Amino acid sequence: MRTLLTHATLIDCVTPAPRADVAVLIEDGRIREIFAAGAAPAIGDAEVVDLKGAFLMPGLWDVHVHPDYFASLADMPLTEQVTLFGHKLQQALLESGIVGFRSAGAHHFMDVAWKKAFDSGQHLGPRLFAAGHFLTTTGGHFLTSGHALECDGPYGFVKAIREQIKNGVDHIKLNLSGGIMGPPWDLHRHSFFLDDEIQAAFAICKLREFKVMAHATNPAAVKAAIRLGAHSIEHGYILDDECIELFVEHGTWYVPTLAISHLTPNQATNLWERGWVKGRNLAHALCCRADAASDVHREGFQKALKAGVKMALGSDIRPLKEAALLELGLWVRDGATPWQAIQAATRNAAALCGVGESLGTVEVGKIADLIVVGANPLDDVDNVRKLQLVLKDGRIVSDRRAAGAAR
Numbered sequence: 001m002r003t004l005l006t007h008a009t010l011i012d013c014v015t016p017a018p019r020a021d022v023a024v025l026i027e028d029g030r031i032r033e034i035f036a037a038g039a040a041p042a043i044g045d046a047e048v049v050d051l052k053g054a055f056l057m058p059g060l061w062d063v064h065v066h067p068d069y070f071a072s073l074a075d076m077p078l079t080e081q082v083t084l085f086g087h088k089l090q091q092a093l094l095e096s097g098i099v100g101f102r103s104a105g106a107h108h109f110m111d112v113a114w115k116k117a118f119d120s121g122q123h124l125g126p127r128l129f130a131a132g133h134f135l136t137t138t139g140g141h142f143l144t145s146g147h148a149l150e151c152d153g154p155y156g157f158v159k160a161i162r163e164q165i166k167n168g169v170d171h172i173k174l175n176l177s178g179g180i181m182g183p184p185w186d187l188h189r190h191s192f193f194l195d196d197e198i199q200a201a202f203a204i205c206k207l208r209e210f211k212v213m214a215h216a217t218n219p220a221a222v223k224a225a226i227r228l229g230a231h232s233i234e235h236g237y238i239l240d241d242e243c244i245e246l247f248v249e250h251g252t253w254y255v256p257t258l259a260i261s262h263l264t265p266n267q268a269t270n271l272w273e274r275g276w277v278k279g280r281n282l283a284h285a286l287c288c289r290a291d292a293a294s295d296v297h298r299e300g301f302q303k304a305l306k307a308g309v310k311m312a313l314g315s316d317i318r319p320l321k322e323a324a325l326l327e328l329g330l331w332v333r334d335g336a337t338p339w340q341a342i343q344a345a346t347r348n349a350a351a352l353c354g355v356g357e358s359l360g361t362v363e364v365g366k367i368a369d370l371i372v373v374g375a376n377p378l379d380d381v382d383n384v385r386k387l388q389l390v391l392k393d394g395r396i397v398s399d400r401r402a403a404g405a406a407r
Helices: 076-098 108-122 153-164 195-208 219-228 241-250 269-278 284-307 320-333 338-344 347-352 381-385 401-407
Strands: 004-012 019-027 030-035 047-050 055-058 060-065 098-103 127-129 134-137 147-149 170-174 210-217 232-235 254-257 370-373 387-392 395-399
Touching: 004 195, 047 153, 060 320, 060 347, 060 387, 076 098, 076 108, 076 320, 098 320, 098 347, 108 127, 134 153, 147 153, 153 170, 170 195, 195 210, 195 219, 210 219, 219 232, 219 241, 241 284, 254 401, 269 320, 320 338, 338 347, 338 381, 370 381
Parallel strands: 004 047, 004 055, 060 098, 098 127, 134 147, 134 170, 170 210, 210 232, 232 254
Antiparallel strands: 004 019, 019 030, 055 370, 370 387, 387 395
């Protein structure tokens, strides 16, 4: 199967300048050739899709997500939770152009189940990298999410990690410290693991060659995780200068999840943020905690950006179809350029997930997971919302052009 996309304005996420009137030939799900303006030959049996100047770019990624939160199976039976998660993942692909997700914790391995379903080709959906449960201590972080597994002692963590591996996860998620969203004893300035627990957890991951996705929210937790070999640090609400130095020295990824501290009634700045905040209806006490943390979080993000820390975009909020789009806006609000934000959600996100050689940019030989948007997101990052087409493995799976014309 061959498809020729013509008259595209190309944002390849390799070089920051868009290229006008480009044609892209897709064959058997991969980008076969990219033609400069006016250079596209007649391609005999290819389906020709005229993009009429619209912006062609890699699909978006969100590298920190969870299914919806239900404290127990009494709130919603497991089968319904699994079905709902799959529906939300598919919806995000088709309605928002989010082609890849990395799970940060899901109970009963529902992320593994959907990963297998999507990878098999039996169900259409985004690329999904699974964590299984996230692991924390008794009395650890976000127990009310339903996705936590409480462990204690070095062997308690080793056994739990082995169970995650046995059930087919791609990486191990460790919640090393508290958070902003939680009960009064779950505080982001507190670390939860004892030295022998964290050392054992990282040791078994290293032996089994599994990457650690480390929820680390204060300097002590961040530094310990980086020094022990964490692949990525999630959140990093408080980062001191030594944290930044260690990020750069070790080449550790940082996923800042700005949405957690920034999306409150006092901080919402546009109609999308205000709509999300209204729908979320977050408790006043948690809004106060987020508001109190936001300035320090922003400062750490800006330090990391300036220092050249490897950074990728993850949201940690729902609904999945909206989360990455909101996070993109927050990156720009906090000082990133639209180019930096878009790279974080495409090229960098794919690289963090270990698939940067085949995904995340528009280059010859890469898998054609692409989107087309109606206006330049490098002028205004919210233009990614003007979605026209979504391609998965080179096949158009969502065409919203007629709907856009009607609007």
